[in-house]
Amino acid sequence: MKRQNTFLLWLLPLFFGLYSCANVSEPQEGEKEQVEAEPKRPKMSSFKFREIDIQGHRGCRGLMPENSIPAFMKALELGVRTLELDxxxxxxxxxxxxxxxxxxxxxxNKLDGRPIGPNEERRFNIYKMPYSELIKYDCGSLPHPYFPTQQKMKVIKPRLLDVVKSVNLFEMKAELEKPIHYNIEIKRLPEYDGRYCPPVEEFVDLVLAAIDSAGISGHANIQAFDWETLRLVHQKRPKMPISMLVEETDDPQKDLDELGFTPEIYSCHFSMVNDTLVDWVKGHKMQLIPWTVNETADIEAMLAYPLDGIISDYPNRVMDVLMQ
Structure with a gap:
């Protein structure tokens, strides 16, 4: 009997505690409307950033050495899911x-440590250099005059295949639902052919072969300022999404007519974006993804438009604005 009484005494506080919690969780008369009126905050894990595709320009050039594997990894850690690269x-x-x-x-710098002069840099021609020679250059330790907060470190210019391998490891560790997308710019100008790059068709074939070899053909698009390059990609890979890069123009329709087909993406300098351009792009059923939007005020101005994406050296700043 004594053990029974002790057991009952132990249960009583537990019972009253549960009863109190139940009463506290139920709003009293007059409080219910106030509780229901409070907005429900979205969970961070499901926050979709307005469905805007935030693209890390050259990885995240404002934060890390451009077009380097550390820059791409940093962008992914920030939450970027499209890597812009050249x-x-x-x-x-x-x-x-x-x-x-x-x-x-x-x-x-030069391999002997002396600076490369602005007027002599084209002598260090990558197209005339085997990759084994190119990787001897440290492309991340010099202070960048335009990006003073960029973290400095020793990096090399990676092959596209090496970038994809690193991204694949990130995808596996992060258990991402969707694969990372690649926005790949082919750096060709007609006057470069045979001097700084292969003839245009060979260039396009090499890039498409590299994309296939890396296994990213299903989640990559090609961009270029050069219409001939884009026409060749479209001819060889009709299903490959194309981004038309534009720096300035007086007549976007004339440019589109000259290109000869309607690409999936219209990617212009952000200063070109206005209501008229937005209506024209949407009227042609293209996505609008301006570049390169870095200052907070410009980011805010751009996000006032119904963009499909935004390219920035500081993807963290875009995310900060969207989280406000």
Whole structure:
């Protein structure tokens, strides 16, 4: 009997505790409307950033050395799911991630440590250099005059295949539902053919072969400022999404007519974006993804339009604005 009483005494506080919790969780008369009026905040894990495709320009050039594997990894860690990058070709036909088809004086010194002069950088021609020679250049340790907060570190210009391998590891570790997308710019100008890049058809074939070899043909698009390049890609791969890069124009329809087909994406400098352009792009059923939007005020101005994506050296700033 004594053990029974002890057991009952132990149960009583538990019972009253549960009863109190139940009463507290139920709003009292007059409080119910106030509770229901409070907005439900979205869970961070399901926040969709207005369905805007935030693209990391050259990875995240404002934060890390451009077009480097650390820059791409940092962008992915921030939440970027489309990597914007540029490709060129080496002497031994390797498709390499680089904005210029030469070693820029802004990114690297000569192998003996002396600076590369602005007027001599084209002598360090990647198209005339085997990849084994190119990787000797440290392209991330120099302070960048335009990106003073960029983290400095020793990096090389990676092959497209090496970038994809690193991204694949990230995807596996992060258990992503969808694969990372690649927005790949072919850095070709007609006057570069045979000097700084292969003839245009060979260039396109090498890039498409690299994309196939890396296994990303289903989640990549090609972009270029050069219409001949885009026409060749469209001819060889009709299902490959195309992004038409535009820096400035007085007549977008004339440019589109000259291209000869309607691409999936119209990607212009952000200063071109206005209501008229938005209506024209949407009227042609293209996506509108301006570049390169870096300052917070410009990001806010761009996000006032119904964009499909936004390309930035600072994808973290875009995310900060969207989270406000």
């Amino acid at each position: 490709v060129v070709v080496t002497q031994d036909s390797q498709v390499v991630v680089s904005h210029e088809p030469w070693v820029s004086h802004l990114l690297a």
